Amino acid sequence: MHILITEDDGPMREMLSRFLAGRGHEVEEANGGAQALARLATSPADVLLTDVRMPEMGGVELTQRVKELQPEVAVVVMTAFGSVQTAVEAMRAGAIDYLSKPFKMEEVELVLARIEEERNLRRRVNHLQREVEERFQFANILGQSPVMQRVFELIEQVAPTLSNILISGASGTGKELVARAIHYNCPRRTAPFIPINCSAIPEQLLESELFGHVKGAFTGAERDKKGIFEEAAGGTIFLDEIGDMDQALQVKLLRVIQEREVRRVGSNQAVPVDFRVIAATHRDLEAEMAAGRFREDLYYRLGVITVALPPLVARREDIPLLARHFLAKHAARNQRQVEQIEPEAMRLLLDFDWPGNVRELENVIERGVVLARGATLTPDVLPAKVTGSVGDRLGLGEITDLPMEELERRHILATLERHHWHRVKVAEVLHIDRRTLYRKIKEYGFEPGLLGGGGR
Ligand SMILES: Nc1ncnc2c1ncn2[C@@H]1O[C@H](COP(=O)(O)OP(=O)(O)OP(=O)(O)O)[C@@H](O)[C@H]1O
Ligand SMILES: [Mg+2]
Secondary structure, three states, rough: OEEEEOOOHHHHHHHHHHHHHHHHOOEEEEEOOOHHHHHHHOOOOOOEEEEEEOOOHHHHHHHHHHHHHOOOOOOEEOOOOOOOHHHHHHHHHOOOOOOOOOOHHHHHHHHHHHHHHHHHHHHHHHHHHHHHHHHEEEEEEEEEOOHHHHHHHHHHHHHHHHEEEEEEHHHOHHHHHHHHHHHHHHOOOOOEEEEEEEOOHHHHHHHHHHHHHHOOEEEEEEEOOOOOOHHHOOOOOEOHHHHHHHHHHHHHHHHHHOOOEOOOOOOOOOEEEEEEEEEEEOHOOOOOOOHOOOOOOHHHHHOOOOEEEEOHHHHHHHHHHHHHHHHHHHHHHOOOOOOEEEEEHHHHHOOOOOOHHHHHHHHHHHHHHOOOOOOOEHHHHOOOOOOHHHHHHHHHHHOOOOOOHHHHHHHHHHHHHHOOHHHHHHHHHOOOOOOHHHHHHHHOOOOOOOOOOOOO
16 A cells, blocks of 8 residues: 655654565655645555644644545554543544554554455445446446336437437436437437427527528527527437427427428528437327327327336336435545445435436435535435425324324424424423423433434
């Protein structure tokens, strides 16, 4: 391993250095905190072995700074005999272990061996996770559920064909992701992919965005402009939220798809165009057709092939894979060292219904990564909608044959939790004497944090 020794006592530093080099480690030395930080900035280390008592910057402060700048460095502090307090402070600042002086060289070896073992383990876990992800993903789309595996197969099959494709699925199920995957896996991947959201743009503007216009076609049209069908030049046009497109425009779109030529707004001249259309919608287009809001002929033109993306509840087995993937992604992005999800937190993620689908899961994990206090994502950093209310956790939602006493017990505990253990307030709310409340708390053995999964 690469080890940086920081120690102001020269002979001690050299002895350690010689010993560790003899054991095959790459060793560097620094005689103080400032020098250590400078070293770390240019040559990264696996382990920082530092004295705590040094002039200028002490070991605890150094630990803190290193953990902020390079959280992956394992810090071990060397404390004077008997100064347990300092060791505790250093551990709190992020040190992984401590050596209390005077120590034997075997002790140093033991600590380093433990660090190395943990590093190897973490590397193996990361490697395995990447392997799992590779096996269960297609172009950044993750899913190990049979439905998603079938979606991958379908994408692979249709991508090269250049036929038009319709993607359906609820909000956040990955429609745009799939559209991009199809484009970037087709023979024309070097041509542009142009997304346009049909519901976000006023009708008249959308028409000119799609087909272009000539100078003077309407007020504000000061020069000729190409539409995206011309811009596509052999690429893909992604018509997002096609179900929201106005009827008159649906007719014009159908004509362009059939005739493969456009007329810019305000012009009669037809320009040949070359494109593939991938359309997406969160609506049920068959129902829209039945209701007369979506043209049948356009539907059959667009939906030569349809890809239906299932909601996340219909493939809960994908949740752990996705959650771990988002955890790694946002930990890296936010430079947080959150590495795993506590089993109880995972259980809550698996139980939730995810109306906002994968996007919502990603948001929840990102929030959790930011709020996490250690290397593990715990239930208390999940939002209330996922953890359920205190009442839910108590099972108050499904009271059936409960004895009075049990009901009382649960009700008092829920009220305490809801009011953050403000006993005066709780006694007031429950219309009972304060002393009675204290007695009940004692009788039932309540204490703050009993329910876990707090955060309210
Ligand atoms: N199977 C998946 N694997 C990895 N990431 C996914 C998956 N599905 C969705 N995502 C991620 O979730 C987010 C939402 O995906 P996307 O924008 O493609 O959904 P959408 O169906 O277009 O949603 P909306 O209807 O809200 O526009 C993106 O950040 C995307 O990367
Ligand atoms: Mg979208």
